[in-house]
Amino acid sequence: MVILDTSIWIEFFRFDTRLDLKTIVNLEDIHICPPIYMEVLQGIRDEKAFQKVKTYFKQFKMVESPLSEELIEEAIHIFRLCKRSGLPVRNSVDCIISACAKKHNLSILHIDRDYKYISQIFPIKEKSIK
Template identity: 30%
Template sequence: MILVDTSVWIDVLRDRQGRARGVFQAFMGDEPYVLCRFTQLELLQGAKDEREWGLLDEYLSAQYYLEATENTWRDAARIYFELRRKGLTISSPMDCCIAQVAMDGDALLLHRDRDFEKIGRIRPLKLSWFESS
């Protein structure tokens, strides 16, 4: 199972030439993919207008999701805490939550966000960098 991060969805959904979509489809093949609620939140908050919000909301409501567990929050906070103690800074604690959801679900995390590479230094996070160009 593959958890697709917001950074990939932005490339795929905003790609006017279809290149990112083609790379995404080729990468995925028949492999099932999921999102997490943090990705849903990030995509919806980035909608440009009401029309885009509606389209995204409809699309996202039909997707499959890996859900956070009761320990996700604490475990994600621990990731952030340990990164900081090692002198590694990430842009958002949300990435710690996404990484923890992926680990809890034993999913590969497909992404274009260097913060996940940092998290992967201290956690057994399965990662694949999405290269759309």
């Protein structure tokens, strides 16, 4: 069971690279959470593509919708731990995604160095595909 980070979805939907998800994960194991849904969809300019991706995401289980105050507090804790430890986490949304993954015992597949840093101080399962 996995959460695919926004970085994976961007790579998947790009026309020039066309990542094949089936080679890295069983599609039935994919989960998404509101921050990933938002980050991916907000970056799509073309309305037809926007609707297509929105429909595509409906096949995956959405976790933590709506986001709870408890989960946000956990994400704040993660971000502050990283900063105190001198780890250069660039995106607080990655802390929310990490909190979602931990709560639901999901691994995070990504192409984003923040998760390597987060995993040094917070118990998440993460794997970069590159």
